[in-house]
Amino acid sequence: MTTTKEEEDIFEIVDYTTASDWERFIARIEEILSDWKLNGPETSNTEVDFTDGEWIERNEALEFGDRSYTISHFSLQVPESNSTVTTDNNPQMTTSVSIEKQAFVPPRAMADMMSRRNDFPSRSPYLSHWYGLREFLILSPKRNTDPIADESRANILLSSTAIAVSNVGCNVPIFIRVQHEWRNMFIGLCEGSGLRTHFNVCNLKNAPHQYRHLAGLLEIFKSKLGSHIPNDIVIMVAVRFTYVLRDFESTVSRQVLPRDETGMPILTNLPFGSIHDPVSGLHLSCTWPIFSEEVVTENDDCNDFDPLLSQQWAIGVTLLEELPVLLSDAVQEYLNLSTKRETIEQLLGKFQTADEIPNASMNMSDPIKRISDSRTQQYWTSISSSISNTTSRLRVNIFNPPLPPNVVEKTIEYLFNESATVERRRSIVNELPNDTERIRQLKSVPKDSFVYRVVVCFTAICSLPSINRLRSIAHLWFDIVQELRTCWETGKMIPGLESGSPNLSFSKFYQNLQMLNCCIEHRVRHENDSTTTTVDNPIEPDEDGDQFFECSSNISSSKSNLTELQPEGRLKPCGDLKLLNSNEILYVPVTQECPPATEDMLDEQTAILTSLGSGEDATLLRAKMQSRSLLSDMESFKAANPLGTIEDFVRWYSPRDWIETEEVDADGNIQKHYSLSPRMQLPDNLWVEVWQQARPIPVRRQKRLFDDGKEAEKILQKLSSLSPGEILEQLIPVLLHTVYDRIAKEIEEMEESNAIAFLETLNAKEVLIVKGREERKKKLQQDFIICLTSVEQYICRFKSFKEKLFSPDLNHKEKEEMIKVVTELHTRPEIPVKAAAHGRLGKRLASLFTKTKPTTNQANSDSTEVKNQFMTPAGKEYILRASIARPSNLRSRQSPQRMYCMLAQDEFRLCGAFSEDTTFF
Numbered sequence: 001m002t003t004t005k006e007e008e009d010i011f012e013i014v015d016y017t018t019a020s021d022w023e024r025f026i027a028r029i030e031e032i033l034s035d036w037k038l039n040g041p042e043t044s045n046t047e048v049d050f051t052d053g054e055w056i057e058r059n060e061a062l063e064f065g066d067r068s069y070t071i072s073h074f075s076l077q078v079p080e081s082n083s084t085v086t087t088d089n090n091p092q093m094t095t096s097v098s099i100e101k102q103a104f105v106p107p108r109a110m111a112d113m114m115s116r117r118n119d120f121p122s123r124s125p126y127l128s129h130w131y132g133l134r135e136f137l138i139l140s141p142k143r144n145t146d147p148i149a150d151e152s153r154a155n156i157l158l159s160s161t162a163i164a165v166s167n168v169g170c171n172v173p174i175f176i177r178v179q180h181e182w183r184n185m186f187i188g189l190c191e192g193s194g195l196r197t198h199f200n201v202c203n204l205k206n207a208p209h210q211y212r213h214l215a216g217l218l219e220i221f222k223s224k225l226g227s228h229i230p231n232d233i234v235i236m237v238a239v240r241f242t243y244v245l246r247d248f249e250s251t252v253s254r255q256v257l258p259r260d261e262t263g264m265p266i267l268t269n270l271p272f273g274s275i276h277d278p279v280s281g282l283h284l285s286c287t288w289p290i291f292s293e294e295v296v297t298e299n300d301d302c303n304d305f306d307p308l309l310s311q312q313w314a315i316g317v318t319l320l321e322e323l324p325v326l327l328s329d330a331v332q333e334y335l336n337l338s339t340k341r342e343t344i345e346q347l348l349g350k351f352q353t354a355d356e357i358p359n360a361s362m363n364m365s366d367p368i369k370r371i372s373d374s375r376t377q378q379y380w381t382s383i384s385s386s387i388s389n390t391t392s393r394l395r396v397n398i399f400n401p402p403l404p405p406n407v408v409e410k411t412i413e414y415l416f417n418e419s420a421t422v423e424r425r426r427s428i429v430n431e432l433p434n435d436t437e438r439i440r441q442l443k444s445v446p447k448d449s450f451v452y453r454v455v456v457c458f459t460a461i462c463s464l465p466s467i468n469r470l471r472s473i474a475h476l477w478f479d480i481v482q483e484l485r486t487c488w489e490t491g492k493m494i495p496g497l498e499s500g501s502p503n504l505s506f507s508k509f510y511q512n513l514q515m516l517n518c519c520i521e522h523r524v525r526h527e528n529d530s531t532t533t534t535v536d537n538p539i540e541p542d543e544d545g546d547q548f549f550e551c552s553s554n555i556s557s558s559k560s561n562l563t564e565l566q567p568e569g570r571l572k573p574c575g576d577l578k579l580l581n582s583n584e585i586l587y588v589p590v591t592q593e594c595p596p597a598t599e600d601m602l603d604e605q606t607a608i609l610t611s612l613g614s615g616e617d618a619t620l621l622r623a624k625m626q627s628r629s630l631l632s633d634m635e636s637f638k639a640a641n642p643l644g645t646i647e648d649f650v651r652w653y654s655p656r657d658w659i660e661t662e663e664v665d666a667d668g669n670i671q672k673h674y675s676l677s678p679r680m681q682l683p684d685n686l687w688v689e690v691w692q693q694a695r696p697i698p699v700r701r702q703k704r705l706f707d708d709g710k711e712a713e714k715i716l717q718k719l720s721s722l723s724p725g726e727i728l729e730q731l732i733p734v735l736l737h738t739v740y741d742r743i744a745k746e747i748e749e750m751e752e753s754n755a756i757a758f759l760e761t762l763n764a765k766e767v768l769i770v771k772g773r774e775e776r777k778k779k780l781q782q783d784f785i786i787c788l789t790s791v792e793q794y795i796c797r798f799k800s801f802k803e804k805l806f807s808p809d810l811n812h813k814e815k816e817e818m819i820k821v822v823t824e825l826h827t828r829p830e831i832p833v834k835a836a837a838h839g840r841l842g843k844r845l846a847s848l849f850t851k852t853k854p855t856t857n858q859a860n861s862d863s864t865e866v867k868n869q870f871m872t873p874a875g876k877e878y879i880l881r882a883s884i885a886r887p888s889n890l891r892s893r894q895s896p897q898r899m900y901c902m903l904a905q906d907e908f909r910l911c912g913a914f915s916e917d918t919t920f921f
Helices: 002-009 019-035 108-114 125-130 150-166 214-225 326-337 344-348 365-372 381-392 405-413 433-442 451-461 469-490 508-530 560-566 599-611 616-625 627-642 645-655 688-694 708-723 724-730 732-750 753-771 774-805 812-824 840-849
Strands: 054-064 067-077 135-141 172-179 185-192 196-203 234-247 277-291 314-321 539-541 547-549 570-578 585-589 658-664 670-676 831-833 850-855 864-870 873-885 895-905 907-917
Touching: 019 054, 019 150, 067 125, 067 185, 067 234, 108 125, 108 135, 108 185, 108 196, 108 873, 108 895, 125 381, 125 907, 135 150, 150 172, 150 185, 185 670, 196 895, 214 873, 214 895, 214 907, 234 753, 277 774, 277 831, 277 840, 314 840, 326 451, 326 539, 326 724, 326 732, 326 774, 344 469, 344 708, 405 451, 405 469, 433 732, 451 508, 469 570, 469 724, 508 599, 508 708, 539 774, 560 616, 570 645, 585 627, 585 895, 627 645, 627 688, 645 670, 645 688, 688 774, 724 732, 732 753, 732 774, 753 774, 774 812, 812 840, 831 840, 873 907
Parallel strands: 135 172
Antiparallel strands: 054 067, 067 135, 172 185, 185 196, 196 907, 234 277, 234 873, 277 314, 314 831, 539 547, 570 585, 658 670, 850 864, 873 895, 895 907
C-alpha cells in the first residue's frame, strides 16, 4: 500500500525551456538567412534588365521533425554598369499614383512586380517569369517522393517561414513548393515596409471557356481585389501571343546519304549534316507591352490583338537536343574500326581462282621456279612478273558480298581516274602555304590525291547503315590492291600521286604508292630501252633476279687496252677540265639515278647498318654496302673517259677532295701543285679499292641499282597483307585532313567570319592526336569527336536557320545583318525582330506563319476567295497590374497587385500576387 501511494504522488514534469522541432526549424531558417546576408531591407532604387544578368543558385538543407527540406536562394547577378536606371525617372508604375512617390519605400520585390521592363523574360526561372522577381527563396522537400500534398502542412511551413523572415527583417519573397514538383505549384509571401504580398498559383489542364480571353481574366483579377474598388482605378495590361511553326515545307537542311539513280550508295563524297532537320520548331512572340483595359477588347466576339500590328516581335527556335550528324558518326565508326585486327581472309573468306585449274601444280611455286631459271631471255622475268602471271588468275569468291559489284566498280573508277594526277611542281602543297603547314603537322597527303580519295571512300562506307562496314572496307581494299597490281603489270601509272621520288613530308602510306609509281616508271623506261638493244647484247638476269646487259669479263685496265676502248655514255664536257694524263676533255658520264627510297626503307637500312656493330670490320662492311652507287658511277666515268684516272674522277665527283696549292719557286714564278685530300690518301682507302674493281661499263650495260621488280612486289605484298583495321589506323592523319577540308568548305559557304575559330580549334585537336602519346590517343580522339560533333551541329543549325529566314533578294548589308541574327539564335533563347512585321525579317516570318484559308463570297455562294490568315497562337500570356489600397480603401496605403496568366492548348495557369497594408490591420 505504501508503494502504491508513493507512485500516485509522482507527477510528470514537462520542461518548457527545451526547444521544440518547430522552434528549431524556425531558428535554422533564421540562421540560413543571416548567413546569406538576407536580414536587411532591400531598396528598389535601381532597375535591371534580366537578359544582362546571370542567375545564381545556392542551397542549404534543414530538418523539421522527421522530414528533410531544402531552402534555395535564387538571385540575378547583373554587372553594375547595367543597373543605372532609377525608378524615380522610370515610369515603372502603370497606375495614376506611383508607389515610389509615396512617403515610404516598398520592398524591391514589390517594385519589380510593377516594373514592365522585364515582362515576359526569355530566360529566367518560373517564379521570375511569373512575377518579375530578381531574387526569391524556395522551401521544398528534399525528396521528390515526399511532396507537400495537404493544406495543413503547407500552412505550417508558410507560417514558420513568415515568422523567420519577420524576425530577421528579410524582404526577399519566400515560396513553399506544394504538390508534385512537375506541377510547379507554389504559395508564398513577402513582407516589408508594412506591406505583405501573398503569392498563389492555380494550375488547370484546361481553362474554362469564359476565361480564355482578356475579358474573363479581368473579371478574375477584379474579384481578387475585393468589392470596394474605386471607380477611377486603372488596370494596366501587357499581352504576349506566341506562335509556333513545326511543319516546314523545305527539306534542304535535312541531309541524306548520296545515292545514284539506281538507289545504290555513292562512296565518293564525305557524308555531312543530319538526316533530321535540326530545327524542330520556330516560335514567334508578338507583344503588346502596355495599355489600359479600355483600349483593346478581346472576348468571344471581338479580338483587337492583330500580330501584324504589334510593335514588338521576338523570334526563337526549338532545337533537337540530341542531333545525330553524319560526318561525326562516320569518323567515330572509322576510329572504332581502326582498332580491329581481323584479316581480309577472315572477313571475306579464302581467295580462289575463278576457273578451276585442273593442274594443281599451277601454284605459287611456279613463279619461284621461273625466277631461278636463268635461261629466260625476257626483260619482264622478275619476281613481280612471275607472281603476277599467277596472281592474275586469282579472284575473290565471296558469299553474300557486302558491297554490290556496280558500287565497287564505280568507286574503283573514281579512285583510278587518270585526270587526278598530281604534279609535284603544281601540287596544292606548293600553292597554299596554310595547307603546306597543316599537311606537315599531320603528316598527311595532298588534297584530292589517290590516298585522300581512298580515305573519303572508307569514311563514306562507315556511314552506310545496315551493312558490315569492316567487311565492306575489306572488299573495297582487296579490289584496290588488285587494281594496283594491274597498274604494275600493264605499266600504267597510279593516278593522283606526285611524280618523282617519294616525298618524305607525306604519310608513309602515300610514300609506298609513290615508290610503286617509281617502279612502274622505271619498268616502262627500261622496257623501251630494251627494244633498242642489239642482239649481240641481250638482257639477262643474274642469279639474284636483277637485270643487266652482259659485258665481257676480260676487260683489262692496262693502258694499251684503255687506248683501244671507244668512249661510251658521255653526257657533256665537264667545263674546261681536261684529263691529267692526256689533253683530252673530261666528260661527265651518264649515270644511274639515285635509287628512290621511302621513309620505311631508310629506317630499314639504318637498322641494318646499326646492327653491324661499331668495330673496324663493321665500319668497313658498312662502307662497302654503301658503295654500290659509287661503283656504278666509277664504271660510267671509265666508260666515258677511258684514259681517266682516279684523280680525274675525284675532280668531277668530289671537288672538295681535290686540293690545289700554289708555291713560288726560286725564280719567283708561281707553281701550282695538285693532290688528293688527306682522307683520299689514307691506307686501304675505299675509293681506291672501288676504282680498282671498277670496269669501263656504260650505264646502259650496268647492273641496275634499283630493282623495280623486287621493290614493287614487296610493296604489293605489304599492302595485301595489311588488315583493314591496320589500313584505317595508318590513314588516320589523312582522315583528319579530309574532315578539316570538309568543315572548311561548309564554313566558307556559311559566310560567317566568326566560324573560322572552329577550324583553328579542330586543327589544334588534330595535331594533338597525331603527335600525342600512344596511351593518350584514345582520349584525344574522343575529345576531337566531341568538338567535331558540336561544330557540325552548329553548321547544320546555321544552314537550317538561313534556309528558313533568309529572303532570296537580300543585298549585302541585309545579308550581314541576317547572318548576325542567325548567329545570335545559337546562344540566345530569343532575339528581337527589328521593325517587327515591317522589316525584312518580319516580312519573311509573316509569310511563314500565315496560312491560306478559303472563304466563300456571300454575293456569289459558288465562288470562293483565298485569304491569308495568321495561324492560331500556341500560347497566350497576360499580365494585369494595378495599385490599390487594401484592405481599407480609405485608411490603407496603395500596394501593388499583379496577376499573370498563361493559356496554352493543354495548360491554364494563374499566378496571383496580391498585397495589403498591415500597418493598422
